[in-house]
Amino acid sequence: MLGSNQRIWLFLGIAAALILLFVFLHGLPGSGGGGDEQPTPVANPAEDEPTPPRPGEKAGGSPAPTGRYKEIALIAQQPLPEHLPVLRKAAGDKSWKNRHAGVKGIARLKDQGDPALLLKVLANASEREEVRAAAAEGLGEMRHIDAGPALMRAMEGPSRVVRAASGVALWKIMKMHYGFRAGDSLANRQRVMQVIRREWPKFYAIAKNERG
Secondary structure: OOOHHHHHHHHHHHHHHHHHHHHHHHOOOOOOOOOOOOOOOOOOHHHHOOOOOOOOOOOOOOOOOHHHHHHHHHHHHOOOHHHHHHHHHHHOOOOHHHHHHHHHHHHHOHHHOOHHHHHHHHHOOOOOHHHHHHHHHHHHHOOOHHHHHHHHHHHOOOOHHHHHHHHHHHHHHHOOOOOOOOOOOHHHHHHHHHHHHHHHHHHHHHHHHHHO
16 A cells, blocks of 8 residues: 555556647647637738839839729729720829720720820830730730831731730731741841831731722
């Protein structure tokens, strides 16, 4: 039989072992280990940081205010003719993102849009290439045959993005590709452009005659 002192020490030993087992399985209270307690959400700093400037864009420029951009982009998705004044204003905004959305919206209006404004944007060498490319795409969607010379000049420009968009736009207008590829060597592009420039006057005369 165990003496009273031995029974006390045995009881304390068992209690200590149970405490150690509990700590091992569940961690100390308030330590955050295990259990069903959810971690406190932490804000994503990337959502609050400004977008780094793109090449050719000055740091600290004027990024599009989120609300303003969303408003314009929403209109540009399914524009109506009465939205044209808003889209024209957006196309001249300080933010290139707003300008891009405005140009896309004007292009989607097609015959009810403003091809003269798109031609002006395309010809602006200081404009962002994304905005100029959107203008070229819009002119192609409009099948605006008077855009031919401007598109051909853009196809000979330094921006591959603008060259590609302009080449596709001219193909939509002329219904002929002529093998133009924006990423080809300068010599190959020049050779194709010679053919296009030679064919353009004949196409233009026929197209104008058909449209009366």
